[in-house]
Amino acid sequence: MEVTNKYIVIKAHIDGKPEESDFEVKTEPFSLSVKPRSNDIIIKNLYVSIDPYQINRMKTMSASQKASEFAVGISPGQVIDAYGLGKVVASGNPKFEKDDYVVGLISWGEYSISQGFILSKLDPMGFPLSYHVGVLGLSGLTAYVGLFEICKPKKGEKVFVSAASGSVGNLVGQYAKHFGCYVVGCAGSPNKVKLLKEELGFDEVFNYKEENDLNSTLRRYFPDGIDIYFDNVGGEMLEAAISNMNSHGRVALCGIISEYTNAEKRAIPDLLTVIYKRITIQGFLSGDYMHIFPEFVTTTIDHLRAGKMHVLEDVSIGLESVPSAFVGLFRGDNVGKRIVQVSQD
Amino acid sequence: MEVTNKYIVIKAHIDGKPEESDFEVKTEPFSLSVKPRSNDIIIKNLYVSIDPYQINRMKTMSASQKASEFAVGISPGQVIDAYGLGKVVASGNPKFEKDDYVVGLISWGEYSISQGFILSKLDPMGFPLSYHVGVLGLSGLTAYVGLFEICKPKKGEKVFVSAASGSVGNLVGQYAKHFGCYVVGCAGSPNKVKLLKEELGFDEVFNYKEENDLNSTLRRYFPDGIDIYFDNVGGEMLEAAISNMNSHGRVALCGIISEYTNAEKRAIPDLLTVIYKRITIQGFLSGDYMHIFPEFVTTTIDHLRAGKMHVLEDVSIGLESVPSAFVGLFRGDNVGKRIVQVSQD
Known part of the structure; x- marks a missing residue:
């Protein structure tokens, strides 16, 4: 036919x-x-x-x-x-x-x-x-792999997620909360901020469009520094995150949407901080981690069935x-x- | 007294x-x-x-x-x-x-x-x-740790070292050669280039001051891409190295001397390449690896006594x-x- x-x-x-x-x-x-x-x-x-x-x-x-x-x-x-x-x-x-x-x-x-x-x-x-x-598909796997395989969180560590209401970001925040981390996200509208904080359980969320100096914004939300930054945006948010990281901090480079359509916005990270704080910046693609898929699905289904994942x-x-x-x-x-x-x- | x-x-x-x-x-x-x-x-x-x-x-x-x-x-x-x-x-x-x-x-x-x-x-x-x-001191430990602990080379991998005639760089190149890697260095004078190639056994060495376009220089020396970049200089050399890296490449950030005295020279790495090629960029300080010191000294003394280390x-x-x-x-x-x-x- x-x-x-x-x-x-x-x-x-x-x-x-x-x-x-x-x-x-x-x-x-x-x-x-x-x-x-x-x-x-x-x-x-x-x-x-x-x-x-x-x-x-x-x-x-x-x-x-x-x-x-x-x-x-x-x-x-x-x-x-x-x-x-x-x-x-x-x-x-x-x-x-x-x-x-x-x-x-x-x-x-x-x-x-x-x-x-x-x-x-x-x-x-x-x-x-x-x-x-x-x-339960690639977005979930990307969040799961980026957080657990790339950033290897410890309970109590402080996690920052950009594009936190996005397909991957919202899941990163939820996984990190369930794991026992302190989680701050950023998003681009008051409604998104409200949703992430009130429904998804983020500890703090800010609207980056209302901030003038991301460096001091992050210092305000992370007075003790960032241990893990899950980056979906690149650009100046990445610069500010690196400047606020703790020693042995980890950056999972998942996406850099702010740079995709504007090469002028490319991040100029402070590499001296990367050295002195022994920071690791790692790009990854979830397709390399298909062997984690069964573990990821099992964990995520458990959260979903327990009503713990929005x-x-x-x-x-x-x-x-x-x-x-x-x-x-x-x-x-x-x-x-x-x-x-x-x-x- | x-x-x-x-x-x-x-x-x-x-x-x-x-x-x-x-x-x-x-x-x-x-x-x-x-x-x-x-x-x-x-x-x-x-x-x-x-x-x-x-x-x-x-x-x-x-x-x-x-x-x-x-x-x-x-x-x-x-x-x-x-x-x-x-x-x-x-x-x-x-x-x-x-x-x-x-x-x-x-x-x-x-x-x-x-x-x-x-x-x-x-x-x-x-x-x-x-x-x-x-x-046999911190310079050696830094080279050893940066290469073996941070970059985790495999035999046959292609290694690029900047400031290759410097205190750390020359040792990185020698360790990598003894380990079985292909090693290219860059240095800043014809004498240094000659020394590294003829005495220290680097596979290739170039004088970066004689190159106009580091991106194409590295493409020439690494037609099959760079697996490991041991960075002592930062700046545009780092940018060019990242642009020439292979998938799953590793960058050990040891020093960024070109940026120390000139913040204008800060590297703007292509992060899209870092993501798609799953590159890891890691800052490190040798002081975190004192537990490796005995292993480092034993290995290095063996090389020295065998006359294999200049x-x-x-x-x-x-x-x-x-x-x-x-x-x-x-x-x-x-x-x-x-x-x-x-x-x-």
Whole structure:
């Protein structure tokens, strides 16, 4: 059977802040049957993840990067692969059957074809499907790995999280609180601040847009210094965090969204402090830690079932909403995990 | 018995490049006897270490730093403590006896009084006394710890060392070669380049002063990328090294001499590369690794006795030469470990 598949493309490389007009919806005829002797898996996409890092793949420079060393570039006019969840329509791959739920690399489209690369069968375990794109998916793993594997917290340590209401940041804060750390977050609106403090249990939260001197802001919130900084933003927040760190402090570099669309904002960290305080700054990608996935899922499900973990989702409906959902990330529109529901199950 | 003790002081805080005129020699009456019931150790200084990091202690800002978090500030007119080697003249401390050799915290002076803090009895083990200030002292430990504990090399990995003819850098290169790494260094003169390549066994060495674009220089010397960067200089060399690192690369931040006297030169590392290549940047101080000292000494003595380790010493004679020896570090005058021999044994 053949249908029409809608998918999102970029019209040209995007080097500044993305705008909705940078994107368009394309259509193609799409077969829902697997070709004979093919290994393909045909997937009906249900939920797709909307993540800031995709902007780096859309830049002109991404086209010249080696895929092994950087995010794979996205070419104008081409299907954009993205993390998400779908249902198998047809499969020539013995590991997948019709009607299986799958998570992994699908696309910003209504349907995807996969060769099984970065794709797993999913047991929803009684949780909403969307959870498996966020809190029980890569966002959760990223938070878990960055906090526990990279920063190796000790109980009572002082943790700072930027973009604390974001898909990863809110989970970092919650994990750190459950673990027994003191947690301060920053976010970009009074509503976000209120939510994190009153609902998610952060010890303190501040609105960075209301602060003039981040260095003294952090000194105020951390009079005894920061032990762990989980960085989602880079730029001057990173500079201020490093200047306020304790000896043997650890910085997990997860994202630097403030620098993605503005190279002028690149951080100039005080490296003399990094030396004298023996600070470790470590970049990481959660994909390197798939061996932690079972541990992460078990821990997170325990928290969820005990009602100890709030799930912040920011779901918009319909493939056409992908560009606005994506563009809004760079204005800080989202609260929690931004997901587009492409189709109903 | 009372003598006259000469010692070096700074006349005022030094915030730019140091000059000889920033220093002066002072004298004081000095008793060679220990006061009754005192725990003091009176030391005749033989060799004192001349290290770039001391400049950070001489800056105006150092006065306001907490000693626990930064180098202890040096006040104008006051005795300057420094790593070195001496001989005990008199001791009220049961751990030390007259005529013991000692290494540790003494001073840029002819005599020192110690309360035993950061001071050890020394068995020269048949090596020249000066070795225990350099290759068998903190410089050696710093090289050893930075390479093996911080960077954790694997055989065959590609190592880049800046200030490669400096007190620490030349040893890093030699350790890394003996361990089985490919080692490239940079230095600031043709003679240094020749020495490192022909005598010390570096695979490649370049003169950074002859290079216009460090990024492409490093790409030329490391077509397959850098696995380990042992940084002694900071600034644009650090930026270029990070841009040329391989996935899971490690940067040991040992010193950033290019930034010590010129804050304009602060590095702006490409943090997106740090994330995508999962790079770790770690500041360290060798003082945290005194538990490694026995292992370090054993390994180094083995290399020395096997004739596999070249010792680069740059010794000047007489306390009065301390200012010129120190100031010269920032012009790159030294080849290897800069030491002042204050007195003959």
